[in-house]
Amino acid sequence: MAKSENEMTWKDVEIGCIVTEPGGAKAYESGTWRSQRPTYNFNKCIKCGLCSLYCPEGCIDKNKDGYFEADLFYCKGCGVCARECWTKVITMVEEVE
Amino acid sequence: MATRIGVEVSIAVADAVKLCNPDVIAAYPITPQTHIVEHLAELVANGELDAEYIPVESEHSAMSACLGSAATGARTFTATASQGLALMNEVVYVASAMRLPVIMAVANRSLSAPLSIWCDHSDMMSVRDTGWIQIITENGQQAVDNTIISFRVGEDPQVLLPVMVHLDGFNLTHVVEPIMIPDQAEVDKYLPKNRFPLPLNPDKPVAMGGFAAPAIFMETKWAQEVNIQNSKKVILQAWDEFNKIFGRKYEPIEKYQSDGAKTLILTVGSSGETASVAVDELKKEGMDVGQVRIRLWRPFPFEELREAVKGADVLIVMDRAISFGGPGGPIASEVKAALYNQAKKPNVVNYVISLGGRDTTVSDFKNIIKQGVGIAEKGSKNEYEIYGVRG
Structure with a gap:
């Protein structure tokens, strides 16, 4: 995508909004929908990866230390990961301004 | 061939x-x-x-x-x-x-x-x-x-x-x-x-x-x-x-005997041909009347409509639908909107006719045109007129 959605004018809209390049979903910051964010106590984490399997956004992956963590660019803050975590690693907290 | x-x-x-x-x-x-x-x-x-x-x-x-x-x-x-x-x-x-x-x-x-x-x-x-x-x-x-x-x-x-x-x-x-x-x-x-x-x-x-x-x-x-x-x-x-x-010509607004006519009837669809006969008969009787027809509905032909009716004093608009609880016929509603800001514009009278297959005959159209001119002169309390409903 040459321009972001915030920069495109009506003249830049493709015929019928047809998407001609892949990657539109990857470029979309669904994290702006979030009203709560996941926070982690990795001391409790057993690295089972169940949170990443349940994540409806598919945005949880291993971080550099091998713990599972959400990518906040995409995370919508639904809290499914916190609900499903066996060892209660994840606590959802309110997003503040 | x-x-x-x-x-x-x-x-x-x-x-x-x-x-x-x-x-x-x-x-x-x-x-x-x-x-x-x-x-x-x-x-x-x-x-x-x-x-x-x-x-x-x-x-x-x-x-x-x-x-x-x-x-x-x-x-x-x-x-x-x-x-x-x-x-x-x-x-x-x-x-x-x-x-x-x-x-x-x-x-x-x-x-x-x-x-x-x-x-x-x-x-x-x-x-x-x-x-x-x-x-x-x-x-x-x-x-x-x-x-x-x-x-x-x-x-x-x-x-x-x-x-x-x-x-x-x-x-x-x-x-x-x-x-x-x-x-x-x-x-x-x-x-x-x-x-x-x-x-x-x-x-x-x-x-x-x-x-x-x-x-x-x-x-x-x-x-x-x-x-x-x-x-x-x-x-x-x-x-x-x-x-x-x-060799057949189409235009967004088509005119019939309308040049210079002080009273115009605007028709939509097949009943326009019946209205044309009424226009012919009224002209023979000495009435100054013509007809315009909408051929292009979307995009709406604003310029052509204004041009076609600019010389008329009365424009009687036929609709075959009601916008319930609203301004009457959708065609007249848009025609009025197209003319509202014009300095010189005809007085628009709206008739809803021929719902659900009710026939509107040549003599009905003659009545409508005559009544419409009367309404334009005297005014009406109605947003629109409905033609032929009993009671």
Whole structure:
């Protein structure tokens, strides 16, 4: 995508909004929908990866230390990961301004 | 050579579709559209037309199949009426927003309830704001010609929009008229191949029907609006070119005896021909009256309408639909809006007539014109008049 959605004018809209390049979903910051964010106590984490399997956004992956963590660019803050975590690693907290 | 034959209008419309060599027809039969799609099914079954005929299970599916077809760049036709148009409504909006040139004949019929199979324009008005180009025809020849014209306009690379051709149910669809059936070679000359610029193609994948966030949605809608506004010049060119090849002229607003007339009647659809006879008789009786007809409904021909009625004192607008609890007829509502800011404008009187197939005869039109002039002079407490309701 040459321009972001915030920069495109009506003249830049493709015929019928047809998407001609892949990657539109990857470029979309669904994290702006979030009203709560996941926070982690990795001391409790057993690295089972169940949170990443349940994540409806598919945005949880291993971080550099091998713990599972959400990518906040995409995370919508639904809290499914916190609900499903066996060892209660994840606590959802309110997003503040 | 074109041939002039006596033929039922529905059959002639189907034959006109055949002349345009469509790739896909997806339709569900509904009165009074039935004969159009039945005849197309027959042509395909007989091997006279090399097209896919998809006998879908509903009108919602008919339009959905048409979207898929048009998205691949296939030339696509369907037809419906009334409840069928209502059932496909959701997908009708999608066709225009996705810029897919589906061509659809609408055999105008009233919407339930009570159930009626007869003609009025309530179905036409239910899709007024769907973003389709809409042409309203007055007789069988116009329906045939504008079916052919619609493919050329809708598929034009500058347009890429679906087009509806309205023809009155029964009053047109089921009558036998003398019609010039164009010659295949002339149609081939007039109608280029459909070349949709970004078709579904596994070798060059695209995604269609995506999601638009608030950050871009308004830009997409404005692009759609500018596009249909700009389609008018292509429609005018297509009508002009049609006239050169076939010798029949169409205009967004068509005039009959209207130059210099102080009283004008504005008609929509097949009843316009009955009104023309009334205009002739009233002129013989010494009345200064003429007629204008709306041929192009979307995009609305603002300039042509203002030009056509600017010299008149009284404009009597016929509607075959009611906007319930609103300003009366949708046509008059838009005509009034188009004239509101003009310094000199006729006094507009609106009549709702001929709902659910009620006949409006020559003498009815004469009454309406005479009464309308009286209302324009004396004024009325009514937002609009309804003609012929008992009690």
